[in-house]
Amino acid sequence: MKTEPIAKSYEPGDVEHKWYEYWETNGLFKPEAPSHKMPYCIVIPPPNVTGTLHMGHALNNTLQDILCRFKRMKGFNVLWQPGTDHAGIATQNVVEKDLAARDTDRHAVGRDRFIQLVWEWREKYGGMIINQLRRLGCSCDWSRERFTMDEGLSRAVREVFVRLYDEGHIYRGDYIINWCPRCHTALAEIEVEHRDKDSLLYYIRYPFKEGEGHLTVATTRPETLLGDTAVAVNPEDGRYKALSDPHVILPILNRPIPVIFDRYVDMEFGTGALKITPAHDPNDFEIGNNHHLERIRVIDENGMMNELAGPYKGLDRFECREQIVKDLENEGLLEKIEPYQNAVGHCYRCRTMIEPLLSKQWFVSTGPLAREASRAVREGRTRIFPSNWEGVYFEWMDSIKDWCISRQIWWGHRIPAWYCEECGEVHVAKEAPENCRACKGRDLVQETDVLDTWFSSALWPFSTLGWPDSTRELETFYPTSALVTGFDILFFWVARMMMMGIHFMGDVPFRDVYIHALVRDAEGKKMSKSKGNVIDPLEVMDRFGTDAFRFTLSALAAQGRDIKLSEETILGYRHFVNKIWNAARFVLMNVDQERPLERGKRSYSLADRWILTRLGQVSEDVARAIDVYQFNEAAGHCYQFVWHELCDWYLEMAKQELYGGDGVSKETAKAVVLEAIMAALKMLHPFMPFVTEEIWQRLPGTQGSIMTAGFPESSDFLRDEEALREMDLVMGVITAVRNIRGEMNIPPSKMVSLIIDAGGHGNQGILGHNLAYIKTLAKADEVSIGSGLSKPDKSATAMFQEISVHVLLEGLIDFGEEQKRLRKTIDKTEREVEGLNRKLSNRGFLDKAPPEIVADVRVRSEGLFTKLSKLKQNLSFLEGIDHG
């Protein structure tokens, strides 16, 4: 493969598939077992089996892959545990839609057949997102892929359920829950999305049972009046204190109901009188409990009025509202209607308006579990990045409600509870009991409800590693190292994994949680199918290459800010990939040794010493940034270094030796060029796995995959501070000349002569030794360097620190232009000097500022002053020529 000719530009399509297959078939994604290496483990946030890769997944998994590839190269034993989630409601919806298209439904096909159909569906389509993750380059250990409905994970679910039940953390009872009349199931609190709606506030009169008059209540849901069992007022409310016989007549149904007194009622709102419907409102439910009120359910599971709704039986809840308002109006009981805005709950899966409903459900009593989960973060056993999310986490944990875990759907883990048909005894067990423990009856039926999908997801960090068995994986990798996820599932998933992990494993499920941003469109809008502004990651990868895409995401992944993604940006990074490709191409064209010159025999140039020192520094910068999840910083360091240091300066300078050098210096240059490109590729590999592997495999002297090459360490390289200083000087002088060339529009083909007045500090020697660089990169043919050299007649002058660089170019320099240019620089320098002098003449500054700051300002001020006076000299010199 090393003999293939290298194309002029990088074509990602050709290589991505090839290398992914190579890695996977060579088992490079698998951890070692056993291993003496430090373990590093990430469990993937399991995507829904119904899903296809979207931008959120792409970002999420790119970041995880960066961490995993980086840690692997750093010598860790890495397990990236992949898998998918059975997504109860979503998956069931998909299959139900299929059935509906064939004019049937799940009730017609029956439970067993339906579940079979879901499994078939999953066989057929469930692997889609997994392959898309491969396309993204994810280095998951696919041999360990798990699914929340797997036998092993299901066993974990039953184990957890039974234990929690036995410990009293799970209970069953009649509670008000959030019901989705379309999905036909209960939802947990957080599965309800609240959205502001323009509603109406109806003022309804409830006549007193005895005597004249009425109480007026305000409500947004008049149809629930049919289930009212009281009207509540605040005991402090003067308006109602004197009620002697506190009963009113419920309109329409003409049922007497009591007026009760409860501090919950807000006197300021409406009329200060609140109708109480315990079966259809969570707050009313609470109040009803406190006052032992009857619960009358008037709406059924379909959102239709039931037989207790009297004349409205069979009406939809919204039709009923209209009808009842009309009827109230006719009876003169409707006082007024006001426009009103309130937050209304909607199903997070299908957007149907939630119906709070009284029903029998299973709950996890979260209090004690949540306290531990909260404490773990407070004590730093799990760290959340960026830390401002900790506040959000605490707030939720500290005000957590019991978790409704039963769902009235079929696709999921069926609750392991059996009811005795004869005596009603409840049995909770891992397997079906033979007979009733109370009456010995044999007629036991299993609970029909299934568990919330998040119940099984909550076990993911240990169920995927083999729990409840004690496995080597659990031993090695639990607690896992990091969890990477979006904030949208901080409560749904992260919090619950914390609770379950701590409870069942006795330790937190992960050491770090990294919360990343949301990917938005170029206008900053959330991508959504309905808006039509989604960018398909697969299309992006096809067009720009996976590496460019991944690098874009990383470069934009600044903590705490959402990512606005545009094609323009991705194109920019596509160019960067190509730049790397061409740098490698250059190396390949000039270096063919399998064995570079050994270190002891080399003779380093300044450029060599400089780039080797920089490689050490930059690899540390990159590693440090990744370690604290500053992916944008890490990517930025790579970009800046590779493009603007390695390519712009080092490779250009190395041409000196590669093209014209003699034996040892040429061989040294070859060795360093190779070393530099290799180190750069290794640094880039976690971000751009494909192009780096492609190049790596072509480079002479490489063995195996770049995945198994170590991440560069500063100890691999020189550390030559002097080289940094010297390079600074050389680059400064070259830039100074280029500056004049640019401003004077001198074409690169025109050579110039330079006279450099180097000043002190050994500058002369440094520049003298590196004359060749200056000549080539500044396009100069003759250069003289000295101290106190005077400015020649026909020249333009640029300055770097105290060095004056006079550019001679008779006939090509417009002296008027040069005067203008000098004046501009003088103005700028003067402003800078003034600013610094203002500080230096300030007593407070001299007395209170740290001495090193004062010294620094003084040095800078003096330097600028010297520069300024030289610039002024040059200007008056030119003015002299002009007028003389």
Next chain:
RNA sequence: AGGCACGUAGCUCAGGGGGAGAGCACUACCCUGACACGGUAGGGGUCAAGGGUUCAAAUCCCUUCGUGCCUACCA
């Protein structure tokens, strides 16, 4: 209603008490033997507004305005 972010170059954003930065876009000159998906240089900002703390504020604090997001049972 509370909370959390964020307003820095035309655009997208880094930075975060002592010299205003990057990428893209723009302008000029260049097809120089890795790359025009390139090179070199240049223009461009009262760091949202007002106040405070400080020797020093884009950076810390307060207020205002604007923009997002999250949480919440006020019917």
